[in-house]
Amino acid sequence: MRDPSHVSLIAKPLPAHKGYVTSVAVDPGGRLAATGSGDGTIRLWRIGRSGALTAAAQTLVKSDNTVHAVAFDREGRFLASGSEDGAVRLWDYSGGERLTPVGSPLTGHTSYVFTLAFSPDRRILASGGDEGVIRLWNLTDPSQPAMLGQPLAGHRSSVGSVAFSADGTTLVSGSADDTFRVWNVPRRALIGHTAGVNTLGFTRDGRTLASGGGNGLVRLWSFSDPAHPMAVGKPLDTGGDTVNAVEFSPDGRLLASAHQDRSIRLWDVRDVSHVVPYGKPLSGHTGAVYSISFSPDGRMLASSSADSTARLWDLTTPGRPAALGKPITGHAGAVHSVAFDRTGRVLATAGEDTTLRLWDVADPAGVVPLTQPQVADTNGLWQVTFSPDGRTVATAGADNIARLWDITDPRRPTSRALGGYVSGVWSVGFSSDGRMLASGTFGGLLHLWDVADPRRPRPIGSPLSGHIGGIGWVAYRPNSRQLLTAGTDSTIQVWDLDVERSIARICAATGRTLTPRLWSTYVSSLPYKAPCGGQ
Known part of the structure; x- marks a missing residue:
């Protein structure tokens, strides 16, 4: 349209479909157009130099459902379509004029999908429809798309249009309720995993985060600008097996990762843009390794496993790690979690057998229990962590209860239950000052507690939602008011707990x-x- 004041028809109308045409989109290169129709088809059209359209080779007959929306991404690779059955479908057209289905249909809408829009970087797809909500989809791996966060609700009628701003931080929606809404999309979710995120770990200065998940990858994220965290370097390829835990050494020079394949791996992270393995994987467990913890001086690493044991490893020479003493036994099932206290002399373990156990590890060659096993619940413990002052232990229980344990005298621990959960508690974590406790559940709710006085814990507000699926890990960024949560929905959510900010x-x-x-x-x-x- 060279002169907007003089618009003319380029060619005669084309008999495009056997039903009404509901939507039209043009690819970023300006060479193809796509149309959706009430006849249940999508058609592709070549756009000539003069602007005239000619039919491309392929017509897709998907079903009897009207295709209400089509949208191209800005990279010229994917087409999305939304239809009357509530499904969103992805198509790869990078090969030319042929559309190839990508992955399975995205389901979540309960009625017609009327509108679609890709974010500028193609990592997020927004969809809106008849039920009045907008859904966001994680397309980091288009072959395994996943719902991103909770639906955006607020409109009182159907959503007929959505569009991203050029920088992808704002989404605008228009509705039959006679309003349009502007949504802030400030990258509060870290998107980069293509399977559930199982674990998070910060360096002590809070400038670097590591995350690991079900696809066997470990990712590093820079928090040099906490308001705009970003991925750094390439994902660490650990061999394709699930990553259950990650933790940085106290000096931030090493990263340890625990794996479903029974191994523990060490990584040299002095240059986060070029991470390399440090020595050979540690082997010795006969079952999946679920948890790891560095001693405060970084000279030891503790691990726990599905083989019902915990182990200690000598990292005095990280390139030549060695097992310390015999495996720590006593649990009658998988040991899900292990943690050192701030002195490095006490080790806590929690497991499938519902018990919390405290161990004296001052002499790694002769580890002894400090007290009798503490029975915490009836369905198993998933995580254990120490408060920064070492006087309190928190546990996450599958029986819908988290617990605080007073271990001022580790030989006589006492506990207090934290209730109000409607599903099992999967993860727990203290803030740097020990005044707050966060806990995540299998149902995807985040609970916050004021534990400034551990004898009188108080819930802070109502549980928070944001994940689609369980929260397997919670981590406060050191010395800040940021909290991060890892979800089975393949995202890491960033929560700002600074009210004024x-x-x-x-x-x-x-x-x-x-x-x-x-x-x-x-x-x-x-x-x-x-x-x-x-x-």
């Missing part, structure tokens, strides 16, 4: 204050108070 970000995103009129519409039960510094 969150308010400032919301005010900056909205660009204006909430007027008395809007206040009366949305929060009429409360007296008006101008937010964001308004009058």
Whole structure:
């Protein structure tokens, strides 16, 4: 359209479909157009130099369902389609004019899908439809797409259009409720895994995060700018087996990873952009390795396994690690978690047999129990962690209970149950100052607790949701108000617990204050108070 004031028809209308045409999209190269129709087909069209259209070779007859939406990505590789049956489908057209299905249909919508949009980097697909919500999809691996976070709800009628801003941080939606909404998409989810994320670990300075998951990859993330974390370097290929745990050494020079294949691997991470294996994998466990923990001085590593044991490893010379003493036995089932206290003299283990056990490891060659096994629940313990001062232990229990254990005298621990959960507790973690505890559940809820006085723990607000699926790990970024959670939905969610900073970000995103009129519409039960510094 060279002159917008003089628009003319280039060619005669084409008999494109046997039903009405519902949607049209043009690929980024301007060479192909796609149309969707009430006849259940998608058709591709060549766009000539003059702008005239000619039918491409392929017509896709998918079903009897109307195709309401089609959209090309900006890289010129994928086409997405949305239809009357609520499914979103991906097609690869990078080979030319032939569309090849990619993965399985994306299901989640309960009715018609009316609109689709790819983010500029093609890693997220947004879809909106008849039920009035917008869903986001993780396309990091298009062959294994996954739902990203909770649906965006707010519209009171069907969503007919969605579009991303050029930088991908804003999503705009239009609805039959006579409104459009602007959604902040500030990259609060770290997207890069293509299977469930099982584990997280920070360096002590909080500048680097490691994550591991079900696809056998370990990823590193830079938090040099905490507001905009980003992946660094290439994923570490550990051989393709599930990564169950990762942890940095206290000096940040080594990374350890624990694997389903019964091995523990060490990595030289002094240059995070070029990570290399450090020596050969540690072997000795006869079952999957579930958990690892460095001693505070970095000279020992503890591990726990499905083989019902924990082990200690000598890392005095990291290139030549060696087993210390005999395997630590006593649990009557898989040992799911292991952790050192701040002195390095006490080791905690928790396992399938429902018990918490404390061990004196001052002499690694002669490890002895400090107390009788502490029975915590009836369905097994998934994780154990020490508070920063070493006086409290938290455990995550499959029986919908987390517990705080007072181990001021490790030979006489006492416990206090934290309730209010509606599914098993999978993960627990203390903040750097020990005043807060986060816990994640199999049902995908994040619970926060005020544990400044561990004898009187208090829940902080209502449980938070954001993941689609369980939360297998929680990790506070050291010396900050950021909390990260790892989910089976293949994402890492970043939670900002600094209320003032969150308010400032919301005010900056909205660009204006909430007027008395809007206040009366949305929060009429409360007296008006101008937010964001308004009058």
